[in-house]
Amino acid sequence: MTTQVFKTDTPAQSYINSVFEQLKLKNAHQPEFLQAVEEIFLSLIPVFEQHPEYIQHNILSRIVEPDRIVSFRVTWVDDQNQVQVNRGYRVQFNNVVGPYKGGLRFHPTVNESIMKFLAFEQIFKNSLTGLPIGGGKGGSDFNPKGKSNAEIMRFCQSFMTELYRHIGPDVDVPAGDIGVGGREIGYLFGQYKRIRGAHEAGVLTGKLPGYGGSLVRKEATGYGLVYFVEEMLRDNNQSFLNKKVVVSGSGNVAIYAIEKAQHLGAKVVACSDSNGYIYDPDGIDVKVVKEIKEVKGERIKTYVDYRTNATYTEDFLGIWSIPCDIALPCATQNEINGDAARTLVSNGVKIVAEGANMPSNLEAINVFLENGVLFGPAKAANAGGVATSALEMAQNSGRNYWSFNKVDEKLHEIMRSIYIESKEAAQKYGTPGNLVVGSNIAGFVKVANGMISEGVY
Incomplete structure (x- = not known):
């Protein structure tokens, strides 16, 4: 973490820098939190330049302190x-x-x-x-x-x-x-x-279907990630067809991202767990991964017992050395650093979209953006899980139980809307194509306006 992240050429930049410096003093022992805040703040300079009322209401100092x-x-x-x-x-x-x-x-x-x-x-x-x-x-x-x-x-x-x-x-x-x-x-x-x-069925989401839970919830984050990437591809006159994909992780997010990407015509060649990764040149057999992880609860290395052409390598971070068109980090925070990002770029990656929370550090994100890689940040790309949780809340409130197709259609539409809104915000605030900035701004503006409307409390 640098000591001076932001320039101070304008009142907006000076304000953002001041709030962040104070936050670092209060939370010096919380690097993950500071990293998340820094990534958001870096995106907000143009917003505060156009909306000085956010400075007047001291929105940043308020929003970084939990209720x-x-x-x-x-x-x-x-x-x-x-x-x-x-x-x-x-x-x-x-x-x-x-x-x-x-x-x-x-x-x-x-x-x-x-x-x-x-x-x-x-x-x-x-x-x-x-x-x-x-x-x-x-x-x-x-x-x-x-x-x-x-x-x-x-x-x-x-x-x-x-x-x-x-x-x-x-x-x-x-x-x-x-x-x-x-x-x-x-x-x-x-x-x-x-x-x-x-x-009170609505107090928790993620319940099992038939007991107040929603269909698609297990699949939602992985499916939603792929739907988001589908919009990125469509906007560039492309599709998943014949794309080579690497997916880290082998939990729900990774499994159902693999499943949906394959359904749309991609060839997923690798996935991982916290010990190591598997590479299958013939394409990952998602049924085998489900058997290993969901039924038997075993480590991913046993995949090679089912697929003789597959190989297993210790050190799960090595998965990013595999050449691919699309990389979907779905394991954990900070699994892609600057070196891994540069390796992906040199191997020809075109799209990176985050299925996990903050899997790419700031250096990695900058490497992707500087090299023209289309980048889908976590807060936009992996929002399918929480979106479907909110749909479960709606079903619980109305004592309803929607079909798989109905929930899936709503999820698809939400992910499409998130992509469009993030793209438009990036365009409006002077960073066309930068979905990191766009998603941060689009999410922030709604909350900031709400905080102003409710007054100080």
Whole structure:
């Protein structure tokens, strides 16, 4: 992190720089959060130059401070009857557009900085969907890997025993994220109902279909990512047909991005997990990946037991050395650095779109933009998951259950609208084609205008 990120030639630049410098002093120990804020702020200079009222209302100083952060102890008993202690979080960042909305992440890397970065990004991502949802995020440093169903149930029950008092259908609606799928959401919802004594279906999204959940939710982020790239391609008179694609990760986002890209005619040749990556020159067999990850819960390296032409390589970051037309990082934050970006560029990548949250660092993003690579930032490209969560909220509110095709059509239209809105904002504020700037501005302006309209509180 540099000490002086922004020039100070104009009042807008001076204001943005001042707010960021103050934020760094307050949050010096939170690099992920500062990285997310820096990326947003760099995009907003032209907005503040055209809208001095945002400076007058001190929007930036207000928007970078969460409404509240809840941190709590989670105590549970493992199968050996040993008491275990984890830490839980819920960051309720901004609810100007609607109730706080964002996933719960169960992973050993979870800390306050990561929760704040994810919640901050969620504000603008949710704003971009056009749906009435604000930004929040939560989770725990609990690791569900290797735990029995009974241990996960007991942890979830303990976690919800504290969390329930801070959430509600019109207050804060958590969903799943890394380490939190339909099983965990089910345990969390069961405990919420038990405590509240009411079936408030809209309090959590990501529930299993048939039990208040929406169809397409599992597929939504991956499908939405591909729909977004489809719009990028269409705008450049291209399609997925015969494109060579590399997808990092092998969770829900990656699996369903692979599935949809292949459906549209692409050849996906690689995917990964946190240990390493597989390369299949004949094209990834997504049915095998589903069998390995969704049914057996095994590591991706076992893919080579099913496909003899495939190879497995330790070190998952090496996946970005594989030449491709389209790269879809769907694993984790900061998985593409400047060197990886330069390798992708030298190997001829034409499009990079983010399925994970902040998988490309600032240096990598600059490399892509400077070399004319079409770049789809996470807050726009991976918004399909939260968009479908909001559609689940709508179904719960109306006691409805929509068909797969109906939800998928709505998802497709939302992703198309996000692309168009981001493109138009980039054009309006002097950076045509830069979807990083466009999506940041489009999401920010809605929230900033809402904050002004509601006054200071």
